[in-house]
Amino acid sequence: MTTHSLSIRDLHASIGDKPILKGLSLEIPKGQVHAIMGKNGAGKSTLAKIMAGHPDYTVTSGDVLLDGQSILGLEPDVRARLGLFLAFQYPMEIPGVTIANFIRAALQARLPEGEELEATDYYAKLYAKMDALSVPRNFTSRSVNEGFSGGEKKRCEILQMAMLEPSYAVLDETDSGLDIDALKIVSAGVNALRGPNIGMLVITHYQRLLDYIVPDKVHVMSEGRIILSGDKDLALKLEAEGYDWVEKEHGAKATERALAV
Amino acid sequence: MTLSATSEIRVRELPAQGITVLPLDSLDESHSSPWPEWFRHDQQKAWDLYESLPMPKRNDEPWRFANLKALDLSEFQPAKPVEDKAVLIARSSGLADLAAKLVFANDALIHREVAGLPAGVLLLPLEQAATEHEELFRKHFMSTEVRLGSKKFAALHRARLRSGAFVHVPKGVVIERPIEIWHWVEGENATILPHTLIVLGEGASATVIDRFVSSRDERSLALAVNDLTLGQGALLSYIGVQEWSDKATAFHLNTTEVERDAISTALQMNFGGSYIRGESDSHLLGEGSRSVMLSINPASGSREIDQRTFQDHFSPRATSDLLYHNALADSSKTIFAGLIKVEEAAHETDAYQKVRNLMLSDEAEANSMPGLEILADNVRCTHGATSGELNEDELFYMMARGIAPKQAAQLIVRGFFGTVLERLDNDFLKERLGEILDRKLNLTV
Numbered sequence: 256m257t258t259h260s261l262s263i264r265d266l267h268a269s270i271g272d273k274p275i276l277k278g279l280s281l282e283i284p285k286g287q288v289h290a291i292m293g294k295n296g297a298g299k300s301t302l303a304k305i306m307a308g309h310p311d312y313t314v315t316s317g318d319v320l321l322d323g324q325s326i327l328g329l330e331p332d333v334r335a336r337l338g339l340f341l342a343f344q345y346p347m348e349i350p351g352v353t354i355a356n357f358i359r360a361a362l363q364a365r366l367p368e369g370e371e372l373e374a375t376d377y378y379a380k381l382y383a384k385m386d387a388l389s390v391p392r393n394f395t396s397r398s399v400n401e402g403f404s405g406g407e408k409k410r411c412e413i414l415q416m417a418m419l420e421p422s423y424a425v426l427d428e429t430d431s432g433l434d435i436d437a438l439k440i441v442s443a444g445v446n447a448l449r450g451p452n453i454g455m456l457v458i459t460h461y462q463r464l465l466d467y468i469v470p471d472k473v474h475v476m477s478e479g480r481i482i483l484s485g486d487k488d489l490a491l492k493l494e495a496e497g498y499d500w501v502e503k504e505h506g507a508k509a510t511e512r513a514l515a516v
Numbered sequence: 517m518t519l520s521a522t523s524e525i526r527v528r529e530l531p532a533q534g535i536t537v538l539p540l541d542s543l544d545e546s547h548s549s550p551w552p553e554w555f556r557h558d559q560q561k562a563w564d565l566y567e568s569l570p571m572p573k574r575n576d577e578p579w580r581f582a583n584l585k586a587l588d589l590s591e592f593q594p595a596k597p598v599e600d601k602a603v604l605i606a607r608s609s610g611l612a613d614l615a616a617k618l619v620f621a622n623d624a625l626i627h628r629e630v631a632g633l634p635a636g637v638l639l640l641p642l643e644q645a646a647t648e649h650e651e652l653f654r655k656h657f658m659s660t661e662v663r664l665g666s667k668k669f670a671a672l673h674r675a676r677l678r679s680g681a682f683v684h685v686p687k688g689v690v691i692e693r694p695i696e697i698w699h700w701v702e703g704e705n706a707t708i709l710p711h712t713l714i715v716l717g718e719g720a721s722a723t724v725i726d727r728f729v730s731s732r733d734e735r736s737l738a739l740a741v742n743d744l745t746l747g748q749g750a751l752l753s754y755i756g757v758q759e760w761s762d763k764a765t766a767f768h769l770n771t772t773e774v775e776r777d778a779i780s781t782a783l784q785m786n787f788g789g790s791y792i793r794g795e796s797d798s799h800l801l802g803e804g805s806r807s808v809m810l811s812i813n814p815a816s817g818s819r820e821i822d823q824r825t826f827q828d829h830f831s832p833r834a835t836s837d838l839l840y841h842n843a844l845a846d847s848s849k850t851i852f853a854g855l856i857k858v859e860e861a862a863h864e865t866d867a868y869q870k871v872r873n874l875m876l877s878d879e880a881e882a883n884s885m886p887g888l889e890i891l892a893d894n895v896r897c898t899h900g901a902t903s904g905e906l907n908e909d910e911l912f913y914m915m916a917r918g919i920a921p922k923q924a925a926q927l928i929v930r931g932f933f934g935t936v937l938e939r940l941d942n943d944f945l946k947e948r949l950g951e952i953l954d955r956k957l958n959l960t961v
Contacts, residue, residue: 335918351934
């Protein structure tokens with residue numbers, strides 16, 4: 256098995272006493288885009304937060320490996336510096352901190368102690384990425400996400416991803432709250448970052464996003480585990496026929512498999 | 517653009533005036549006073565007032581929650597002339613692009629640079645202003661009653677004043693670039709009495725920055741006063757950047773008088789000091805006048821920052837807007853007591869007062885006492901105080917970008933103060949003060 260992957264292995268996690276993930280396994284090779292679909296409450300966003308290291312959740316068993324290295328037990332910032340990126344469903348507002356300073360601090364954090372980020376190069380790169388994502392340049396002096404529309408927040412997430420160049424990115428409901436024009440811009444931004452040096456996990460409730468970000472694989476999540484995997488056509492089938500059939504047919508099997516382990 | 521004409525001006529000292537808790541007997545009595553006779557007479561009266569007024573007591577409302585032990589000034593001495601003026605002048609490298617710069621060290625003017633002041637503008641040491649512009653000086657120098665608790669200390673300031681800055685911008689004159697005034701203190705237990713008196717005529721405009729700095733890491737006392745007077749339609753930005761040593765005791769007493777349609781924006785940034793007492797008293801005198809009162813207070817160690825404010829509306833349709841942000845680390849302590857008062861005639865007043873405390877430590881203590889007194893009808897007054905800790909979700913978001921928790925917290929604090937800077941409408945100032953903030957908070961961005 257290749258070590259160039261984001262690998263989730265039989266992951267069990269809970270919030271307080273409540274189990275949320277119940278044996279979830281997934282392998283995203285570098286260079287591929289995988290999608291996770293599922294109903295609200297399936298645990299999709301929880302999976303994203305657990306991978307990023309959110310302190311509210313406890314991993315009870317299983318593992319998450321980044322290019323073969325376990326990241327469980329590492330602080331969120333350490334995971335990020337190892338190359339994991341999470342595009343938030345609800346990006347936080349940080350009053351008084353400009354986007355330019357925020358991204359700069361994130362890049363600075365990746366440099367060895369005592370090394371300073373070169374300002375001219377930084378701004379040149381930032382402006383180029385902003386232009387590509389149709390983010391107005393005056394956004395650099397605006398506070399992170401403060402007063403942004405839904406579309407602006409999501410574009411800003413993708414801008415951060417473009418600047419930080421992660422090896423694996425988890426995009427949590429990046430399509431939520433976007434109109435079709437914003438969706439096209441954001442998708443084009445994501446597609447521009449696709450390539451052999453990044454693996455992506457796109458979490459979405461709707462098939463619509465996958466018309467624009469065409470995945471290599473689609474996984475269906477239900478009650479804290481993956482119950483079915485397939486190619487991009489699976490998304491179309493889910494769109495046409497809903498989630499009930501798949502949960503009925505495959506949910507029970509997944510439970511059996513889980514109990515048999 | 518750089519500063520051109522530089523000149524050093526004569527330095528004279530005030531002779532001794534009696535033995536006190538702040539004896540001036542170390543000064544040479546053979547010098548003649550640079551102050552006019554009438555002012556020296558005033559100083560004697562101020563001294564008598566100082567001696568007659570009682571020290572603040574625990575049950576005095578203006579001193580509620582304050583650490584009264586910090587008011588024991590008995591060990592402080594008059595400041596002697598500084599050792600090396602050239603070094604302090606060199607260290608007074610502030611903002612670029614200034615209209616003028618004055619440097620005071622231990623209450624003596626040691627340096628004056630003028631890059632370009634419009635005709636008619638007066639930028640003088642106070643004693644010269646008192647002599648040459650007596651009427652103007654008498655009218656505006658500490659002309660209002662000290663109402664927020666420090667009457668005794670204001671009297672001491674007046675009694676022992678040796679110099680200070682006088683800025684007069686006549687009617688219709690606009691100074692585009694800032695004037696920067698440095699106030700250095702040097703010597704263990706040295707006392708200085710910085711004073712900045714700003715008088716703007718009708719439609720005049722100016723930006724003045726007071727820099728308060730300790731030469732060394734020493735214990736010292738500063739009794740600082742600023743009087744801001746704005747004529748009809750005048751525009752003033754006044755910034756106080758306080759960087760006293762962590763052992764310093766300092767009083768910063770402000771009075772602002774705003775005439776019709778004039779706008780005063782005043783920001784006090786407190787970076788240093790052991791005990792800092794701030795009093796800021798805005799008089800909204802004219803119809804449609806406006807006073808913006810801002811303060812940025814990073815408190816750490818065992819620092820105590822005690823601030824009392826007054827937004828007094830005398831006329832209709834005036835606005836006042838107060839925003840104080842305190843970030844409290846370690847076992848620091850802040851006190852905020854603010855009063856909005858709307859006098860009977862001041863209908864359609866719009867007054868806002870907000871203090872926010874960002875608690876970074878369980879040992880820190882923030883006291884907030886917002887207050888309202890409304891004697892007019894049809895007014896809008898909003899006031900409030902909030903205290904909160906670092907937002908965990910913000911912290912997680914930043915960590916998910918690779919920023920370590922300590923840097924993330926610093927950035928959040930920087931942002932918390934940045935929202936106060938945003939209230940300034942001058943982009944140049946915002947940027948420069950932002951840089952000072954970055955430096956003081958040890959941020960590399």
